[in-house]
Amino acid sequence: MIEKEGTSDKSLLTFFYLKVLFANLSNPMAFFSVILLTLIVGCAIFAPFIAPTDPYDLSVVSILDGRLAPGEEMFDGTIAWMGTDGAGRDVLSAIIYGLRTSLIVAISSALIALSIGIFIGLIAAFYGGKVDSFLMRIVDIQLSFPAILVALVLLALLGKGVDKVIIALVVVQWAVYARTVRAAATVERHKEYIEAASCLGLSNSRIIWKHLLPNSISPLIVLATLQTAHSISIEATLSFLGVGVPITEPSLGSLISNGFDFILSGAYWITFFPGVMLLATVASINILGDQIRTILNPRFTE
Amino acid sequence: MLAFVSRRVLQSVVVLFVMSLIVFSMINLVGDPVDMLVNPESLPDEIERVRRDFGLDQPAYVQYWKFLTGALSGDLGNSFVFGRPALALIFERFPATLELATFALILAVIIGLPLGIYAGLNPSGWGTRIIMGSSILGISIPTFWLGLMMIIVFSVLLGWLPVSGRGEIGYFLGIKSSIFTLDGLRHLIMPATNLALFKIAMVIRLTRAGTEEVMRLDFIKFARARGLSPRRIIRFHLLPNILIPIITVLAIEFGTLIAFATVTESIFAWPGLGKLVIDAIINLDRPIVVAYLLFVVTLFLILNLVVDIIYAALDPRVRLGGSEK
Numbered sequence: 001m002i003e004k005e006g007t008s009d010k011s012l013l014t015f016f017y018l019k020v021l022f023a024n025l026s027n028p029m030a031f032f033s034v035i036l037l038t039l040i041v042g043c044a045i046f047a048p049f050i051a052p053t054d055p056y057d058l059s060v061v062s063i064l065d066g067r068l069a070p071g072e073e074m075f076d077g078t079i080a081w082m083g084t085d086g087a088g089r090d091v092l093s094a095i096i097y098g099l100r101t102s103l104i105v106a107i108s109s110a111l112i113a114l115s116i117g118i119f120i121g122l123i124a125a126f127y128g129g130k131v132d133s134f135l136m137r138i139v140d141i142q143l144s145f146p147a148i149l150v151a152l153v154l155l156a157l158l159g160k161g162v163d164k165v166i167i168a169l170v171v172v173q174w175a176v177y178a179r180t181v182r183a184a185a186t187v188e189r190h191k192e193y194i195e196a197a198s199c200l201g202l203s204n205s206r207i208i209w210k211h212l213l214p215n216s217i218s219p220l221i222v223l224a225t226l227q228t229a230h231s232i233s234i235e236a237t238l239s240f241l242g243v244g245v246p247i248t249e250p251s252l253g254s255l256i257s258n259g260f261d262f263i264l265s266g267a268y269w270i271t272f273f274p275g276v277m278l279l280a281t282v283a284s285i286n287i288l289g290d291q292i293r294t295i296l297n298p299r300f301t302e
Numbered sequence: 303m304l305a306f307v308s309r310r311v312l313q314s315v316v317v318l319f320v321m322s323l324i325v326f327s328m329i330n331l332v333g334d335p336v337d338m339l340v341n342p343e344s345l346p347d348e349i350e351r352v353r354r355d356f357g358l359d360q361p362a363y364v365q366y367w368k369f370l371t372g373a374l375s376g377d378l379g380n381s382f383v384f385g386r387p388a389l390a391l392i393f394e395r396f397p398a399t400l401e402l403a404t405f406a407l408i409l410a411v412i413i414g415l416p417l418g419i420y421a422g423l424n425p426s427g428w429g430t431r432i433i434m435g436s437s438i439l440g441i442s443i444p445t446f447w448l449g450l451m452m453i454i455v456f457s458v459l460l461g462w463l464p465v466s467g468r469g470e471i472g473y474f475l476g477i478k479s480s481i482f483t484l485d486g487l488r489h490l491i492m493p494a495t496n497l498a499l500f501k502i503a504m505v506i507r508l509t510r511a512g513t514e515e516v517m518r519l520d521f522i523k524f525a526r527a528r529g530l531s532p533r534r535i536i537r538f539h540l541l542p543n544i545l546i547p548i549i550t551v552l553a554i555e556f557g558t559l560i561a562f563a564t565v566t567e568s569i570f571a572w573p574g575l576g577k578l579v580i581d582a583i584i585n586l587d588r589p590i591v592v593a594y595l596l597f598v599v600t601l602f603l604i605l606n607l608v609v610d611i612i613y614a615a616l617d618p619r620v621r622l623g624g625s626e627k
Contacts (some may be wrong), residue, residue: 029435
């Protein structure tokens with residue numbers, strides 16, 4: 001998944017978004033994925049206004065509505081377009097709220113991991129030598145273990161909870177960012193403007209944050225996009241396995257896990273629809289990431 | 303070369319040691335293990351006795367030393383649930399996981415390679431668009447959800463394949479495996495396909511990229527100019543050149559297959575390592591979790607070590623520490 005990105009000029013950075021938008025209009029699949037992603041994020045943000053019922057409100061949820069097939073009418077007259085689960089919760093509403101949990105976990109863990117990764121990567125690239133080899137050794141070791149395994153083991157030790165899942169996802173992701181930032185920053189480190197900055201007597205921290213940082217983060221745009229999709233997937237997998245977010249705050253993964261018990265009896269909708277939503281979210285982010293990569297990589301645009 | 307290998311082996315040992323330290327301290331920091339061993343209604347002096355019997359009243363470094371010497375002699379304690387040595391259970395379950403992962407890897411190669419070459423040779427065809435589109439889908443689709451959908455379609459709706467278990471196990475040349483019986487194969491095909499799907503998509507992408515790159519090179523042009531048939535060019539000129547990176551990546555990915563098997567195994571109730579550890583996590587069976595962790599870390603270190611040594615044998619720059627320039 002991780003491929004080399006071409007380092008690009010800072011002035012181009014602002015131009016990227018326009019280009020992405022423009023290219024999207026000409027490629028129907030990418031255009032569609034942007035629209036879909038906007039809708040998904042919109043649903044997650046405005047969940048309380050969009051969802052037909054509140055799946056957390058136990059006074060509304062009625063066991064009499066349990067396992068209704070898609071399109072059937074619930075006790076209070078609302079139509080359950082995607083059916084209801086074993087406890088009588090509307091699947092559509094649960095999905096909209098679940099999306100919220102999934103996105104919050106993925107995005108906050110991506111942001112924290114990104115900050116740690118940028119910090120470590122820049123320090124390694126700027127100081128070089130022993131510091132660099134020590135930090136990169138840790139990164140190498142960390143990356144030699146599959147993400148799902150590290151997260152699984154961490155959660156086995158830490159226990160359940162939204163905060164714990166975020167910690168696990170940060171631990172899993174920071175090294176990827178650190179390695180990429182370090183690769184870009186090492187190239188920049190030996191350029192003349194950095195030399196000039198240190199000749200001017202600027203402090204190391206000023207050089208790192210004001211000069212090295214802005215010129216080293218463009219490869220992260222694509223990476224962060226793809227990593228976010230990846231971490232949504234990992235979170236869902238962990239929650240499915242029963243070590244992720246608790247059932248009181250269901251994410252898409254725990255909704256699917258909840259439906260697992262019903263598939264043999266034919267109530268497919270409890271697992272099917274949350275999974276479709278998960279797939280739509282992950283796929284649209286991946287397509288967007290692919291699209292940005294194609295635009296940024298000069299080899300493909302020629 | 304000898305210096306490189308010994309440096310890497312030493313490094314692996316250090317990593318393993320640090321891992322054991324981390325695992326040990328986390329397990330002892332998170333909660334009191336005595337709480338898990340005794341009945342919550344037991345009297346204080348009874349709790350004290352259990353604490354003394356298990357050596358939990360001693361200082362942490364003494365406990366760690368006991369843990370470490372135990373681990374080195376293959377004793378990682380007994381499973382709380384099964385009441386048997388944890389390491390023995392791990393080794394008992396490992397063949398099933400190995401079988402699943404190997405079969406998935408074979409599937410990934412025999413499906414992914416031809417599709418990838420086709421996509422690389424016809425970059426703008428409709429077939430390629432479909433293949434590449436499905437490969438994005440294959441990377442995005444959550445493995446566990448796909449497994450559930452497979453059960454719904456093939457077991458519940460069509461009734462073709464069994465839902466769970468390993469089926470009848472056959473013997474061939476002294477190897478025990480489900481591959482050798484028809485019933486075993488019927489049980490194996492769904493979990494293996496499920497596990498392989500992500501890797502198939504990955505092999506397609508790698509092969510396509512490799513094919514596109516190699517087909518532009520001069521020796522392919524010369525082979526064409528000599529009038530060789532396209533089949534011969536693919537077989538003798540393209541394949542050997544794209545296979546090396548693919549094989550190396552797959553060797554590393556084999557480890558992730560074993561890790562991802564935890565997910566597939568818990569869906570299809572495949573009696574392997576992954577199922578064992580998920581159950582252990584849920585039942586708070588710590589000796590199993592620790593044994594699994596140390597086993598998998600060792601497995602990965604060996605796998606990475608082998609890959610690194612192969613790299614070093616092929617590329618002298620790696621041997622001389624090329625990353626420290």
